[in-house]
Amino acid sequence: MIYLQIAANGLVLGGLYACIAVGFSLVWGVLNVINILHGTFIVLGSYIAYFAYVHAGIHPFISVVIAGGALYALGHAIHAGIINRVIAAPVLITLTLTFGLDLILNNAMLVAFTANYRSINLAHPLGTLEIGPVFLPGDRVAAMAEHDAADDRAGHAAKPAQHADHEGFAEEAPAVERRNGKDDAQQRPGRARHQRADAEGDRVDAVHAHRDNGAANPAVAQEPP
Amino acid sequence: MRRSVIDPPDVFDVLLAIKPLVMVMLGGLGTIFGPAIGALILIAFEEFVWRNLLTIHAAALGVIIVVLILFLPNGIVPLLRERLARRGKPA
Numbered sequence: 001m002i003y004l005q006i007a008a009n010g011l012v013l014g015g016l017y018a019c020i021a022v023g024f025s026l027v028w029g030v031l032n033v034i035n036i037l038h039g040t041f042i043v044l045g046s047y048i049a050y051f052a053y054v055h056a057g058i059h060p061f062i063s064v065v066i067a068g069g070a071l072y073a074l075g076h077a078i079h080a081g082i083i084n085r086v087i088a089a090p091v092l093i094t095l096t097l098t099f100g101l102d103l104i105l106n107n108a109m110l111v112a113f114t115a116n117y118r119s120i121n122l123a124h125p126l127g128t129l130e131i132g133p134v135f136l137p138g139d140r141v142a143a144m145a146e147h148d149a150a151d152d153r154a155g156h157a158a159k160p161a162q163h164a165d166h167e168g169f170a171e172e173a174p175a176v177e178r179r180n181g182k183d184d185a186q187q188r189p190g191r192a193r194h195q196r197a198d199a200e201g202d203r204v205d206a207v208h209a210h211r212d213n214g215a216a217n218p219a220v221a222q223e224p225p
Numbered sequence: 226m227r228r229s230v231i232d233p234p235d236v237f238d239v240l241l242a243i244k245p246l247v248m249v250m251l252g253g254l255g256t257i258f259g260p261a262i263g264a265l266i267l268i269a270f271e272e273f274v275w276r277n278l279l280t281i282h283a284a285a286l287g288v289i290i291v292v293l294i295l296f297l298p299n300g301i302v303p304l305l306r307e308r309l310a311r312r313g314k315p316a
Contacts, residue, residue, distance in 0.1 A: 085295055099243055100287040100289070102287070106283060111281065
């Protein structure tokens with residue numbers, strides 16, 4: 001039975017990581033930029049959620065929108081101001097560049113927030129899900145099944161997953177701009193890779209459809225499919 | 226001092242993998258003496274930052290990387306070479 005529990009835990013945590021990976025894959029596939037900064041952005045989004053909850057009492061479920069908007073602005077600024085200067089260079093250059101940016105942002109957050117472990121303790125916890133012999137923490141399940149979190153069961157908090165996803169979607173918008181640019185030929189390999197990725201999961205597919213519907217509007221791009 | 230344990234984060238740090246890359250970019254891609262010069266400069270700078278600005282040493286490396294890529298993509302040695310060639314021409 002312990003194996004079932006371990007498998008369930010792995011699935012739930014894996015769902016969270018999958019949300020993060022989808023954003024990373026989008027940026028890589030569409031922009032052809034390996035964005036090492038991705039993880040630091042996710043942590044920054046989590047910090048926004050944490051401080052919004054601790055200081056302003058905003059539920060993580062609501063602060064997702066704030067964090068998504070803020071990180072969209074930051075991602076767009078970094079892309080337009082720094083990454084676009086070397087976007088035509090080989091992928092290794094942009095990888096190293098984002099790694100350098102990652103070091104800077106990482107260190108800045110370390111200085112600003114210290115390395116203390118923090119987590120949101122909800123005033124109304126989600127409790128534990130019990131399926132036969134398997135126990136699942138409610139917040140993790142909510143993080144995994146964030147699509148369904150859009151309904152009005154307001155107690156459901158999915159902490160970093162939503163930020164991760166939002167960040168991924170947010171960074172997708174500059175990609176749309178670039179695809180309409182003059183160097184479309186350069187995009188073709190990335191696009192092919194993206195289509196390959198589509199075959200692997202309908203999640204990515206839905207995002208793809210989103211973009212094809214003219215999701216240059218960040219509000220549309222940020223809406224979970 | 227003798228150590229009986231090798232701590233993986235110490236010897237296989239991600240920064241350790243990225244530093245040679247930065248040294249090469251700093252010194253000059255495709256040159257022989259470039260990486261050596263780049264290593265010298267990078268380590269000297271790093272020691273300086275470690276000694277004086279301990280809390281932001283990672284950010285300092287990040288700033289080096291970003292500035293290098295944006296403003297000095299070929300490195301120091303090709304830049305010096307180009308300067309020398311240009312100076313030699315009018316004379």
